[in-house]
Amino acid sequence: MPASRASYRAVLRLPHARRTFAAALLGRLSYGIVPLSVMLSVTRASGSYAVAGTVMALFGGTAVFLSPARAALVDRYGPRRALLAMNAAYLALLALLTLGLTRPSPLALALLAAAAGSCCPPLGPTMRALWGRITPDRALLQRAYSLDGVAEELLFVTGPLLVGVLVGFAPPAAGILVGAALMGVGTAAFVASPAVRAVPPGRRTARRTAGGGPRRLLRPVAAAAAVGLAIGVADLLIVAFTQGRGYGGSSAAWLLASMSAGSAVGGLAHGAVSWRAAPGARLPLLTAGLGLALCAAGLAPGVITLATAVAAVGFFVSPTITTGYLMADESAAPEARVRAGAWVNTAVNAGSTVGTAVAGALAGRAPVTVCFAMTGAVVLMTAAAVTARPQGVGRRVPA
Incomplete structure (x- = not known):
C-alpha cells in the first residue's frame, strides 16, 4: 500500500x-x-x-x-x-x-x-x-x-x-x-x-528470527521501562509540585490531563508521518526527547508552564512505546508476537511502579526540580544505551 x-x-x-x-x-x-x-x-x-x-x-x-x-x-x-x-x-x-x-x-x-x-x-x-x-x-x-x-x-x-x-x-x-x-x-x-x-496455534518451540531476536528485544524493553519510569515519576512530582506551591487539587488533575493529551497528540502525529528512518533509529531519538522534556519540566516556575512542559513529556510517551512495539514485532517470530509485545507492555508498567516508588522516596528529600532532572538524566542514559551500534563496533578483529 x-x-x-x-x-x-x-x-x-x-x-x-x-x-x-x-x-x-x-x-x-x-x-x-x-x-x-x-x-x-x-x-x-x-x-x-x-x-x-x-x-x-x-x-x-x-x-x-x-x-x-x-x-x-x-x-x-x-x-x-x-x-x-x-x-x-x-x-x-x-x-x-x-x-x-x-x-x-x-x-x-x-x-x-x-x-x-x-x-x-x-x-x-x-x-x-x-x-x-x-x-x-x-x-x-x-x-x-x-x-x-x-x-x-x-x-x-x-x-x-x-x-x-x-x-x-x-x-x-x-x-x-x-x-x-x-x-x-x-x-x-x-x-x-x-x-x-484465522490465527492458528503456535508451535511448541518458537524458532529464532534472523538478526538475534532476543537481543533486539532488549532495546525496546529498556526504552519502554524508561517511559514507564518517566510516567510514574511525573505523576507523583506533579502532585508534589501543586501541593508545595499551594495550588488546589484540581490543578494536579489538569496537569495530569495535559500529559495524557500530549501523549494522544504525539501518538497520532507520530503515526501519521511516513518515516524514512527505521524504528530502531527512531527509538533513541524519541527516548532522548522524553528525557529532555523531563529536564525542562523541572525548570517550570508555575502551573501554566509546567502544564506545557508535561504536555511535551506526554508528546514523546506514546510514540516511544509505539516504536517499541514495532521493534518487538520485527524481532519476534510469528508464533511469538504476543509474548514479544507483552514484554514491552510489562516493561512500561514495571517502570511506572518503580518510578512512583522512587519519586516517593526522593520527593521529601530533594526539590521537585532536582527530581525531574535526575529522572530526565536516567532517561537520557537509556536513550544512549538503546542506540544501535554500527556493524563491527565493539567486535574483535581476527588477527
Missing part, C-alpha cells in the same frame, strides 16, 4: 478490523475500571488502607509481571483457546472476590486478588499481534499501533471516570462486576471475529 494511502481510515478499513478492534477495546476498558473498584471496595469492606494496598499490589503485580507468561499461552494454544480459558477463570475469581467482600478476610481477599490478576486476559498484546497479521505493510502497521496506543490511553482515563460516576449511586463492588462483564463480553466478541479465528 502506498504511504499516502496508509491512513488511520485505511487501518479501520482492513478486513474485520473495526469489529475486532472494538471488541478488544470493550474488554480492555475493564483494565481501567476493575483496579480502582477493587481498591475502593476492599477499603470500604475492611476499613484498612493497609489491607487495600496489599490486595491491590497483589492484583496489579500478578497482572503485570505474569503478562508475558499469559501471552506465551496465547502464542502456544492460539487466542481462542487461551483467551476463553483465561476469561472464564478471571470472571469466576472476580465474582468470588466480590462475594468475599461481604465477610472480608484479608488473607482470602489477597489470595483471590492475586489469582484474578494472574488470569487477566492479555487482550492488548493479542490485539497488537493481530494488527501485525492483518496489515499489509509496515507503514500501515505503524498507524495501527499508534491508533491502538492512543485508544488505550483514553481507556485508562475513561475507566476511573466511569467508576467515579458509578460509585455515586452504587457500592464500589458494582464496579468490579461491571468490569468483569465488559471483559467477558469483549473477550467473547474478540475471539468470535474471523480475524482471530
